[in-house]
Amino acid sequence: MARHLLTRPVEWLFVNIAVCAKCVPISAVTIEIDPTTKRVKREGVSHELDPAAASAVEEALRLVEAHGGEVTVVTMGMPNAVDEIRKALAMGAERGVLISDPALAGSDTLGTAKALAAAIKKGQYDMVICATESTDTYSGLVPGQLAELLGVAALTFAKKVKVEGSKAVVRRQTDFGYQVVEAELPVLITVSSGINEPRYPSLKGIMGAKRKEIATYSAADVGLSPDQVGESGAREKVLTVGKPPTRAQGTVVTDEGDGGVKIADFLASLKVL
Amino acid sequence: MDFSLTAEQRDIREAVAELCSRFPDAYWRGLDRQRAYPEAFVKALTEAGWLAALIPTEYEGAGLGITEGAIILEEINHSGGNAATAHAQMYTMGTVLKHGLDAQKRKYLPAIARGELRLQAFGVTEPNSGSETTRLETRAVRQGDRYVINGRKIFISRAQHSDLLLLLARTTPYDELSDKSRGLSVFLVDLTEAVAKGQIVINPVEVMINHHTTELVIQDLEIPAENLIGEEGLGFRYIIDGWNAERILVASEAIGDGHWFVERASKYASERVVFGRPIGANQGIQFPISQAFAHIEAADLMRHKAAWLFDTGQKCGFEANSAKLLASQASWEAANACLDTHGGYGFAVDYDVERKLRETRLLMTAPISNNMVLNFIGQNVLGMPRSY
Numbered sequence: 001m002a003r004h005l006l007t008r009p010v011e012w013l014f015v016n017i018a019v020c021a022k023c024v025p026i027s028a029v030t031i032e033i034d035p036t037t038k039r040v041k042r043e044g045v046s047h048e049l050d051p052a053a054a055s056a057v058e059e060a061l062r063l064v065e066a067h068g069g070e071v072t073v074v075t076m077g078m079p080n081a082v083d084e085i086r087k088a089l090a091m092g093a094e095r096g097v098l099i100s101d102p103a104l105a106g107s108d109t110l111g112t113a114k115a116l117a118a119a120i121k122k123g124q125y126d127m128v129i130c131a132t133e134s135t136d137t138y139s140g141l142v143p144g145q146l147a148e149l150l151g152v153a154a155l156t157f158a159k160k161v162k163v164e165g166s167k168a169v170v171r172r173q174t175d176f177g178y179q180v181v182e183a184e185l186p187v188l189i190t191v192s193s194g195i196n197e198p199r200y201p202s203l204k205g206i207m208g209a210k211r212k213e214i215a216t217y218s219a220a221d222v223g224l225s226p227d228q229v230g231e232s233g234a235r236e237k238v239l240t241v242g243k244p245p246t247r248a249q250g251t252v253v254t255d256e257g258d259g260g261v262k263i264a265d266f267l268a269s270l271k272v273l
Numbered sequence: 274m275d276f277s278l279t280a281e282q283r284d285i286r287e288a289v290a291e292l293c294s295r296f297p298d299a300y301w302r303g304l305d306r307q308r309a310y311p312e313a314f315v316k317a318l319t320e321a322g323w324l325a326a327l328i329p330t331e332y333e334g335a336g337l338g339i340t341e342g343a344i345i346l347e348e349i350n351h352s353g354g355n356a357a358t359a360h361a362q363m364y365t366m367g368t369v370l371k372h373g374l375d376a377q378k379r380k381y382l383p384a385i386a387r388g389e390l391r392l393q394a395f396g397v398t399e400p401n402s403g404s405e406t407t408r409l410e411t412r413a414v415r416q417g418d419r420y421v422i423n424g425r426k427i428f429i430s431r432a433q434h435s436d437l438l439l440l441l442a443r444t445t446p447y448d449e450l451s452d453k454s455r456g457l458s459v460f461l462v463d464l465t466e467a468v469a470k471g472q473i474v475i476n477p478v479e480v481m482i483n484h485h486t487t488e489l490v491i492q493d494l495e496i497p498a499e500n501l502i503g504e505e506g507l508g509f510r511y512i513i514d515g516w517n518a519e520r521i522l523v524a525s526e527a528i529g530d531g532h533w534f535v536e537r538a539s540k541y542a543s544e545r546v547v548f549g550r551p552i553g554a555n556q557g558i559q560f561p562i563s564q565a566f567a568h569i570e571a572a573d574l575m576r577h578k579a580a581w582l583f584d585t586g587q588k589c590g591f592e593a594n595s596a597k598l599l600a601s602q603a604s605w606e607a608a609n610a611c612l613d614t615h616g617g618y619g620f621a622v623d624y625d626v627e628r629k630l631r632e633t634r635l636l637m638t639a640p641i642s643n644n645m646v647l648n649f650i651g652q653n654v655l656g657m658p659r660s661y
């Protein structure tokens with residue numbers, strides 16, 4: 001996040017936004033884990049722009065439409081992830097960055113965050129938007145690590161995002177309601193699912209996307225050495241992969257005229273009532 | 274030989290599928306029940322630029338080929354929708370583009386591309402001429418700088434949802450012609466104005482599908498002579514020129530329908546358990562679906578060949594007509610296999626099979642009946658004697 005506040009006028013006239021967007025197996029396929037590598041099988045599986053990331057792209061597009069600026073999509077993935085980047089470009093993003101390198105395979109979340117941070121640092125952005133978590137592996141760890149590596153505040157679980165002056169203001173979803181939080185730009189924001197309905201690419205968008213630039217970086221291009229990323233750099237190790245334990249069967253209350261009482265008794269036994 | 278789609282064509286398919294996914298079965302079912310026009314769908318399609326695919330970029334369209342147009346319409350029908358509600362906005366402008374004057378193109382095409390003007394009504398068929406277009410009777414008489422037109426058209430679709438009408442009318446009486454393919458001319462008619470002045474009365478014709486087709490009663494319709502497209506007397510030739518594109522696009526709709534039927538049928542056949550096993554395990558259920566699918570894929574190849582010939586500027590009359598013939602037959606076969614697979618539920622409105630079956634049946638009859646396609650192949654391609 002090279003752009004420094006002091007170099008900007010007080011009124012932020014435009015925001016340049018990097019969106020971290022992942023390419024995931026399409027929702028119609030059941031995600032499979034390779035028993036030997038213990039990683040999600042991605043080769044030969046149809047893939048799509050993560051719907052959660054599409055919402056992040058949409059939110060970024062809405063902000064630049066309101067304030068001016070540009071959206072850059074940043075993806076770490078296999079070479080064919082350019083398909084997903086192109087989709088984001090067709091939606092209206094201006095440029096794409098793909099970090100792709102066999103050396104990155106098997107990266108843990110921190111390795112992923114390092115790669116994304118390194119690529120983002122090559123540009124100048126006022127804001128980074130991520131999905132809260134990806135819809136294939138759901139770790140939700142990358143955005144926090146990324147914010148730390150970039151040295152910016154993280155505003156998470158956004159249900160609404162605004163830029164006011166030099167600040168980002170976020171309506172943040174919590175278990176019990178909303179918080180309104182704000183931070184000076186530059187900032188990292190994670191958006192909740194359902195924050196918006198992503199637009200679909202228009203025909204003009206698709207035609208225009210052909211002319212937009214997609215920069216492709218290797219790990220070395222962004223200054224990362226093999227020991228920092230990939231399998232070898234990973235500090236998280238997957239030991240075993242298993243199915244979640246089946247849940248114990250619930251209690252069925254049969255209503256024989258006294259259903260209400262039975263339910264009340266049951267809840268009382270759990271000390272809920 | 275490379276059968277794969279380009280990255281751009283794949284993007285187009287995906288983007289159209291995504292747009293269509295926001296208009297689910299229930300949307301189309303509701304419209305069908307009310308015989309209502311899919312205004313919201315057509316608006317979304319227009320705003321995203323899909324109906325301007327074939328308009329050249331200099332007139333603000335996307336400048337794509339018929340292959341891309343075919344993918345767009347196929348995907349709409351594949352999604353469970355009905356592209357016939359809007360397809361004419363995509364290709365009717367072709368006559369203006371190909372045969373119109375520069376001034377006419379500048380006046381109309383950009384507005385059509387932007388979706389501000391709808392040109393999606395095409396008036397050819399008449400009660401007394403039917404398939405024999407060269408016998409049509411609607412008469413256009415030149416009076417100074419105007420044409421005065423009288424006659425009657427039938428099955429003119431979307432006339433109530435179009436600003437403009439492309440009209441084929443007679444400018445020379447049939448008996449005075451030595452070349453019977455001459456004597457007809459094409460006009461652009463401002464429908465809104467003509468209806469307001471009472472010069473065209475639109476009477477809806479109720480049909481077995483949600484199609485918005487109408488009868489037009491044309492009484493002393495006056496239009497400026499400058500609304501003539503191309504040369505007087507060459508109208509039939511211009512219309513024929515547009516046929517190949519139309520055939521390829523209609524074939525694509527049938528292919529989209531066919532895939533819908535096969536997907537629904539194979540899914541249902543795998544899930545529905547009767548006599549202790551999925552019904553799809555019975556070859557009486559499985560084989561008709563497999564057979565229909567193979568026929569659809571064969572029609573798909575013919576369609577792609579026709580589209581490739583068209584886009585590379587080669588003759589494609591046989592391929593385009595055959596694609597329409599084969600695709601409409603294959604889709605009808607798939608429709609029946611799908612209906613049989615669903616048993617009684619195939620007839621239940623909530624399963625959408627009966628609606629799609631009714632919709633796809635049209636493609637064997639209109640815009641041209643398959644008999645006339647076979648006539649064309651027998652006589653024009655194989656050189657056999659003319660039957661009529």
Ligand SMILES: Cc1cc2nc3c(=O)[nH]c(=O)nc-3n(C[C@H](O)[C@H](O)[C@H](O)COP(=O)(O)OP(=O)(O)OC[C@H]3O[C@@H](n4cnc5c(N)ncnc54)[C@H](O)[C@@H]3O)c2cc1C
Nearest residue numbers: 395396397398403404428429430486639640641642644661
């Ligand atoms: C829902 C719908 C929408 C339509 N939309 C439009 C529209 O927007 N604009 C428009 O101009 N028209 C439209 N049409 C008309 C359509 O193009 C005609 O119905 C079609 O071309 C057939 O003409 P016809 O109905 O007069 O049949 P006819 O010409 O009377 O033919 C009846 C039957 O006889 C067969 N037949 C006739 N002659 C021969 C022959 N020599 N050899 C073998 N078989 C023969 C035909 O194939 C057909 O099966 C529409 C029709 C429908 C049903």
